[in-house]
Amino acid sequence: MQALIETIVTPLVDHPDDIKVDVKEENHKMVYHLSVHPDDVGKVIGKNGRIAKAIRTVVYAAGSDSDKRIYLDIM
Numbered sequence: 308m309q310a311l312i313e314t315i316v317t318p319l320v321d322h323p324d325d326i327k328v329d330v331k332e333e334n335h336k337m338v339y340h341l342s343v344h345p346d347d348v349g350k351v352i353g354k355n356g357r358i359a360k361a362i363r364t365v366v367y368a369a370g371s372d373s374d375k376r377i378y379l380d381i382m
Contacts, residue, residue, distance in 0.1 A: 315362055320347035336376040
């Protein structure tokens with residue numbers, strides 16, 4: 308899942324080396340924390356959050372076969 312998130316986000320940002328995805332696993336959910344360079348945050352979120360919503364949709368669909376619920380947090 309981390310590779311999928313990085314693959315989606317890399318073409319969107321100007322500083323691809325600063326992309327970092329951390330995973331926190333809990334009882335019934337997995338939380339992925341995506342952090343990018345401060346100049347790229349707006350590009351990842353997009354106008355009115357459209358790009359962030361699209362990224363979350365793809366990630367949630369890819370993880371739908373797992374037993375745990377998946378969350379993507381963009382910082």
